[in-house]
Amino acid sequence: DERDRYADLKYELLKNDESYVKNESPFAGYTLGKYDLIQSILRAAQFDRARVLQCSHPKEWEVAKKIVLKAGSGLDLAGAYQDPNRVDLVLYKGTFVVGYLSAQVQDHQVVLRFLSVLKEHQSAGLGQYFLENFEKWCKKRGVKEIRMDEPEKASAFFKKAGYLSIVTGESKTSLLKVL
Known part of the structure; x- marks a missing residue:
């Protein structure tokens, strides 16, 4: 048993x-x-359901590193678990980690640094599920807004989820969502 x-x-x-x-x-x-x-x-x-968990196990961190590398991001995961202002989440589909998210919490604002779902699991609603669960996590902790540098490849995805473009410099655009 x-x-x-x-x-x-x-x-x-x-x-x-x-x-x-x-x-x-x-x-x-x-x-x-x-x-x-x-x-x-x-x-x-x-x-076989989707679920979002805090990235904690060494096996989850290994997959997170692979997802970051596949996405071509320079995000540094070294010592991430030691930063009390950082949140790192993994998206599971069944027993497989298929997505990773990293964000920095600053008072009532969160800066989303990275969100990616493995290519073979995209277009199945998992990215939307991941983002919605992250936003719920933020709301429960009193976060008022989520910001990020506007991603070239996923801008439409975030705009569809209610994120707005804001110009933050001459050639820099950010996305913002007020919760």
């Missing part, structure tokens, strides 16, 4: 000193140690 496997795993994790240490994650080994079992349970249940 899966509940027994989960209970046994938790018991084993409690006996391991590494379970109490945070290694390159905002979470201790106890929390991260459950990842593989939870993933196997979801696969066995043929779970």
Whole structure:
């Protein structure tokens, strides 16, 4: 029974000193140690829904790095989990990470630094789902507006979601959404 496997795993994790240490994650080994079992349970249940989670497990960070590289972004992920003003989210489709988002929180404003969904999962509504869930996350935390440099490739996507272009310099345009 899966509940027994989960209970046994938790018991084993409690006996391991590494379970109490945070290694390159905002979470201790106890929390991260459950990842593989939870993933196997979801696969066995043929779970295929989309969900948004905080990027926390080393396997999620590895996929996030690949997504950033594929998008051609120079976003630096080193030490991201240590910045209390930064939020890093992953988009799952079933048990696969298919999207990554990074933003900087500054009082009641968020600067969206990066949002991308893997090409093979685009045009299925997942990007919209990801953005909507991020906006809900922002609202729950009292954020009043989201800003970003206007992305060349995804400008229409954000404008369709209610973001407005604002000129911020001679040749620079930003997008803004008031929540």
